[in-house]
Amino acid sequence: MPTLPTLPRFTLLAALALALAACAAKPPVALEKPPETARPQAPVADPAPIPVTETAAPAAPALVPGSQADLRDKAGSDTVLFAYDSYELSAEARAVLARHAQWLQQNPGVRVTLEGHCDERGTREYNLALGDRRANSAKNFLASQGVDVARLSTISYGKERPAVDGSDEAAWAQNRRAVTLVTSR
Amino acid sequence: MRLIPFMLALGLPAAVLAQAPLRVDINAGLMQPMPIAVPAFAPGNGGNTEAGTTTALGQRAAQVIAADLKSSGLFRPIDPAAYTSAVGLDEVVKPEFPAWRTIAAQALVTGTITANADGGITLACYAYDVFAGSEIARQGFVTTAAGWRRAAHKCADLVYARLTGESGYFDSRIVYVSETGPRTKRIKRLAIMDQDGAGHRFLTSGQNLVLTPRFAPEQQTITYMSFENNRPRVWLYTLGSGRQEAVGQFAAMTFAPRFSPDGQTLVFSMSVGGNADIYRFTLATRQTTRLTTGAGIDTAPSYSPDGSQIVFESDRGGSQQIYVMNADGSNQHRISFGDGRSASPVWSPRGDYIAFTRIGGGRFGIGVMRPDGGGERLLTNGYQDESPTWSPNGRVILFARSDRAGRSGLWSVDVSGLNERRLATPLDASDPAWSPLLP
Known part of the structure; x- marks a missing residue:
């Protein structure tokens, strides 16, 4: 087993987590980007087309508590969106994730994986890393809301698993996302 | 796969390098790829291999070599339909240079494919400067019958290397x-x-x-x-x-x-x-x-x-x-x-x-x-x-x-x-x- 002596480990204090989430010990990248509000195309402006994952149950009766469909129903969505080349959580994303945290508190047996995804407009390796940043932004926010990190894992798919098949602003906006995926309950 | 290159020993006169050697300038505009003729390799014997007859392999080897050289953008293989004659065993080592000059080939690649007793093949590869009428490279490759393509790529690499001064890349x-x-x-x-x-x-x-x-x-x-x-x-x-x-x-x-x-x-x-x-x-x-x-x-x-x-x-x-x-x-x-x-x-x-x-x-x-x-x-x-x-x-x-x-x-x-x-x-x-x- 190789030893990795100096890996940074996040110890998340709730109050600090938001500030740390996007950029633990790495200010330059985050700070050089324009503030969220100054961005010309805020992908969260239109709440309608938030994608649902494929396991979407037919809009129908009894939701199984702790299921993916239950999360989507209670939180409004299982997905938060990001600006281009950014892993900062918008106000809207934080609101959605706060509901995810609440739902996780109500379903203490559930474990989730935070999936990070990118649009196609980045190189393959970079997007794997960017997707990991997005997944960790979401994870750290949930932890800041009091969710035990032992219940949270992350995975990055880079640009390999877009939600929408397309090459325009609308598709890219939907593909820059983090998905809270129920893995066990 | 075993692929053994060897130097073909043939007593050729060592005389012909008086003029400037034929050369592709790899860093120039590449606007004029060098016209090159790659006639079908002659069967060294009438043998048959699990990959085909030596005659068939000779044709396919020439096609592979021509395609390799063409893909580099540095060579323009001349359409075989323009060739005035097939290249028999004798012409492999003694080409009819005037005939190749009439179709404006600047370089010529000839060769043979021979079926070996162990089921393998020997591909012999020769390259010539047509206008000087001189040999510029030769090498033989012993391999399995299935390895004939690699031997052809090695031949193309030899020609490319000798004419550009750079190592080849086709056998990859x-x-x-x-x-x-x-x-x-x-x-x-x-x-x-x-x-x-x-x-x-x-x-x-x-x-x-x-x-x-x-x-x-x-x-x-x-x-x-x-x-x-x-x-x-x-x-x-x-x-x-x-x-x-x-x-x-x-x-x-x-x-x-x-x-x-x-x-x-x-x-x-x-x-x-x-x-x-x-x-x-x-x-x-x-x-x-x-x-x-x-x-x-x-x-x-x-x-x-x-x-x-x-x-x-x-x-x-x-x-x-x-x-x-x-x-x-x-x-x-x-x-x-x-x-x-x-x-x-x-x-x-x-x-x-x-x-x-x-x-x-x-x-x-x-x-x-x-x-x-x-x-x-x-x-x-x-x-x-x-x-x-x-x-x-x-x-x-x-x-x-x-x-x-x-x-x-x-x-x-x-x-x-x-x-x-x-x-x-x-x-x-x-x-x-x-x-x-x-x-």
């Missing part, structure tokens, strides 16, 4: 990611083929998402990234056995692997808590050493051919740019200062250039720069051109090109920026990696 292979299906559910498989697209086969089933395969220098091992068990990690694939093995036991995602030139070490990125850094992994001892520590995404490492340095990309300065460091991680410094973002650098096997992906204006292109960052030139411009890889001689760059409809394929371009051409694959394709020359 390409590993890449074969793609099919809609973008939202893309199926990706590792696949391998000869440099000219022949001998294509899939290495993985498509069950797991796989990315970025790269050859070990000995070419029997490929390092790549797999999402097996939803744990995106660096893996090794052994070509002979098909064995697949995860590299190390890391808790976090490892990706963007490459071998060191001596094959003893891997470099790759590991992303811990959203921070991607570059690590060196020694295969024999399984020792891991962290090479970058700063904030930001450090990824896509690639060794210099002498193993002393590593080029990589980092967004530590605010956007993706290219950096060089010593192999121990010291002396990290930025070398790219062009417009837009610069990514996925790959050091040429000659050491003279670094190929990279340029992102700007909503498009991706392939460029080259010197290791000091100077002399930057953009060679291609597409919707998404990325993932450059070098031919074994550092003259040609292969890359992946995707369009807005999500279709993708492999393309090559000469380091001069000319001769952009598509390399056919059975399905869509990405993430190519070119092998070194086969032994």
Whole structure:
């Protein structure tokens, strides 16, 4: 087993987590980007087309508590969106994730994986890393809301698993996302 | 496969090099590829092999050689329909130069294929300067019957090397990611083929998402990234056995692997808590050493051919740019200062250039720069051109090109920026990696 002596480990204090989430010990990248509000195309402006994952149950009766469909129903969505080349959580994303945290508190047996995804407009390796940043932004926010990190894992798919098949602003906006995926309950 | 080159011993007069030798100027405009004739290789005997008769193999070998030379953009094989006569055994070593002059061939490749008693073949390869009427190269190759294509590629490499002064690259292979299906559910498989697209086969089933395969220098091992068990990690694939093995036991995602030139070490990125850094992994001892520590995404490492340095990309300065460091991680410094973002650098096997992906204006292109960052030139411009890889001689760059409809394929371009051409694959394709020359 190789030893990795100096890996940074996040110890998340709730109050600090938001500030740390996007950029633990790495200010330059985050700070050089324009503030969220100054961005010309805020992908969260239109709440309608938030994608649902494929396991979407037919809009129908009894939701199984702790299921993916239950999360989507209670939180409004299982997905938060990001600006281009950014892993900062918008106000809207934080609101959605706060509901995810609440739902996780109500379903203490559930474990989730935070999936990070990118649009196609980045190189393959970079997007794997960017997707990991997005997944960790979401994870750290949930932890800041009091969710035990032992219940949270992350995975990055880079640009390999877009939600929408397309090459325009609308598709890219939907593909820059983090998905809270129920893995066990 | 055994492939034994040997010098053909024939008592030719050693006289003919009085005038300036025939030469392709590889750095000139390449506007006038050299006309070359490659008639069917003569059967050395009437033998039959498991790959076909010597007559049939002689025709196919000539076609492979002509296609290799043509693909370089430096040669223009003359249509065999223009040839005034077939080349019999006698003419292989004593060509009718006046006849080849009448069709304006500047160079001529002849040869023989002989069936051997053990079931293998011998391919003999000769190259001539038609106007001087002199021999410029000859070599023989003993191989299995199934190895006839490799022997033909070796012959093309010999001709290319003798006429350009550069080593050849035709006897080499390409590993890449074969793609099919809609973008939202893309199926990706590792696949391998000869440099000219022949001998294509899939290495993985498509069950797991796989990315970025790269050859070990000995070419029997490929390092790549797999999402097996939803744990995106660096893996090794052994070509002979098909064995697949995860590299190390890391808790976090490892990706963007490459071998060191001596094959003893891997470099790759590991992303811990959203921070991607570059690590060196020694295969024999399984020792891991962290090479970058700063904030930001450090990824896509690639060794210099002498193993002393590593080029990589980092967004530590605010956007993706290219950096060089010593192999121990010291002396990290930025070398790219062009417009837009610069990514996925790959050091040429000659050491003279670094190929990279340029992102700007909503498009991706392939460029080259010197290791000091100077002399930057953009060679291609597409919707998404990325993932450059070098031919074994550092003259040609292969890359992946995707369009807005999500279709993708492999393309090559000469380091001069000319001769952009598509390399056919059975399905869509990405993430190519070119092998070194086969032994």
